[in-house]
């Protein structure tokens with residue numbers, strides 16, 4: 029069993045101890061209720077058909093077999109297909125391996141690639157099929173024109189997905205963009221909520237024609253706090269909906285906003301990677317790093333007809349964002365990099381002097397509060413603080429209201445009537461903020 033080959037013996041032992049009894053009970057329950065599950069629905073007819081063939085009953089009565097979403101095929105589904113085909117059957121399969129994002133349900137896009145590359149795909153990897161009596165090489169038709177998305181998005185997405193050498197090569201043709209404003213937009217916000225989404229919607233020019241906006245998250249948690257109805261009350265010229273990327277497959281809209289483009293364990297791609305215990309039960313993956321996550325990103329980008337917004341909230345964006353920026357630069361595609369975070373004051377001077385200005389380790393100055401109990405004070409800190417890279421701090425916190433007028437005035441802290449409560453105030457204008465609410469709007473990472 030593949031479980032025994034795992035490095036982490038302790039966990040695999042525990043897993044066996046807990047999971048195998050559950051599996052037994054599950055199979056017992058299926059037997060008792062005389063019922064089958066989805067995998068049985070593939071495995072049983074496969075067994076039945078191959079048995080019938082041996083006894084001389086040819087059940088392959090289908091001359092033409094069409095398979096859609098061929099990229100989602102698995103080994104067992106391939107074996108079923110082999111049994112359904114008769115020697116004079118014709119198979120027509122349509123699929124896009126760039127959009128294969130259902131590995132967690134057992135699909136294996138490598139089976140499709142094998143089909144294309146192999147001299148005899150029906151036998152490849154399935155020597156026991158007993159079907160080596162006939163062979164053929166499939167003819168591959170490449171559909172290389174997209175009518176959905178405009179050229180800049182299609183070009184960026186194609187470059188991005190084909191970084192993985194295991195994906196089937198294509199050169200995609202598409203229509204030019206509708207206007208000259210940037211197609212690829214990268215935004216950094218404070219949080220994934222309506223307040224911050226409104227700042228992004230402000231970047232979408234009003235138009236006579238009602239436009240659709242699709243807000244996508246890698247996981248549900250990133251789009252949880254977003255309420256499309258409230259956003260549509262704010263911008264009544266837009267139709268706004270939200271969905272996870274997996275559920276968006278097959279759908280499209282004018283503008284796509286992808287939230288959750290952060291680095292780290294809970295980011296996109298998920299840096300924690302797949303749990304080895306889970307991998308045991310999934311089909312083998314191609315060896316390119318984050319290949320499945322890369323396809324998920326490709327699906328997200330290509331939902332858009334006109335514009336994409338890739339949104340992150342940490343100062344370290346997803347490495348996918350860095351890649352997209354690099355591709356835009358290389359292909360001379362108009363892109364926009366916009367900081368919409370309220371707490372970022374500017375780049376960190378010390379990081380600038382150390383040359384830490386590009387990419388993941390770029391330091392930014394954010395407003396912070398010293399503590400939520402006396403002594404109360406506010407300061408600017410570098411986002412690289414605590415990573416052993418930069419410990420820059422400054423007591424000179426500029427007033428955000430004055431900054432929008434191009435002036436740099438200092439903020440200070442003073443007690444309110446009762447010394448229980450404090451407030452942050454500007455020495456040059458009317459800006460006042462309760463210390464606690466200033467704190468909740470500051471970065472505490």
Ligand SMILES: [Zn+2]
Pocket residue numbers: 376377378379380391392410411412418419420
């Ligand atoms: Zn710094």
Ligand SMILES: [Zn+2]
Pocket residue numbers: 427428429430431437454455456457458459
């Ligand atoms: Zn001020």
